[in-house]
Amino acid sequence: MPAYFVTGTDTDAGKTLATAGLLALARRQGLTTLGLKPVASGCRRTSAGLRNDDALALQSRSEPAVPYAVVNPFAFAPAIAPHLAARRDGRVVTLTALESHVEPLLEGLQELILIEGAGGWRVPLNDSEDLSGLALRLELPVILVVGLKLGCISHARLTAEAIQADGLRLAGWIGNLLDAGFATDTTLYEENLDTLERTLPGPCLGILPRLDAVDEQIRPESAATCLVLPDDD
Template identity: 70%
Template sequence: MTAYFVTGTDTDAGKTLVASGLLALARRRDLTTLGLKPVASGCDNTPRGLRNIDALTLQAQSEPATAYTTINPYAYAPAVAPHLAARRAGKIPTLDALIEHVAEPLAEKRDLTLIEGAGGWRVPLNDTEDLAGLAVRLDLPVILVVGLKLGCLNHARLSAEAIRTDGLPLVGWVGNLIDPGLSFDAACYRDNLATLERTLDAPCLGIVPRLVADTPAARAAAAADYLALPGDA
């Protein structure tokens, strides 16, 4: 196993669901795990400080247990693009700072480490850098989460093209069913999957249906049933 960067075709494509599901699957195999969310907006004020539900979900699937500040060093309250939230907070991250922060957890070399981005591949980190630069600087293989909805073919193909243009391997993609108008029996749905399989030129690591589990831990466990780890195929 190694470290991977998890990105999505858009905001709410299901990055955290898929990342937590992959971590849960690794834990079933008695592997050590770590999920990092270096930058997160849309955080809640708690007695322990700002906390992000996605980062907490990844923390819950990290074994051995890991401090929240290691998982999510840059937490912002406004639910807006990270660079805008950072500007409002006056705490603007840089790639150099992120790389310094993740160096120690990456050095632990757990069996599976996932670094989850924010939004899609080209989301800005600050006025001059994109968050994708973290994956590029660390030379991480990428897992792409495709939110299965109308328009996903264009989003997925452009994302895959951008990842490869930046010089990184796309080691797999996961489809996450987020459009309630699509079903596993719909001919259009099947045609979309066939097109993704043909054009993304990377292994499909699973298709996650709409889940009824009502807690992050239960959703991670349920998602794990539909996923494969990179290298399984």
């Protein structure tokens, strides 16, 4: 079944919104889905244990339903880089541990599996490994979420170049409007999007508008209307 690794040009680029939106779109099309957030920092303490809002958004759009621990096996409270959050907790997360958790899930019956990373492509997992190494080990195509703001063209192109340099395919990219002012000049905004379309080595899977006024629970459903699923070919 198609499985993809979702990364972003930066922290808060909109990875979860895009990932949950794609899962919601797949569900509308009658597909079975699984969303994974293997490592999450910035988790809340609850009676059931540490819970991350991004991971919960993916869990709620996974069908058939799965336990939280399947979606997010490594959860940390501090809202900081994963390797630093793990260090504060006296733990070390390794690619081998992530691979052991995720690889068997890829053999399931879901028709779309999305694995959301943390931060950008080069975010460290520990002192010697990057989280993107999971995509390399599993040979997953990558979906890039581009935070649309000043400087996004360079950020997007550098990330795409790093993905390709690591030997992986960019299955597509999604633009997420972070700065409403960025789109004030319509002509300039369209020229930025045109540059991204011409220079990124993968198709555009959609452009997400600012959704601040939309309730947090239904934002991915609204995002789904702006997206297309990647082509597994």
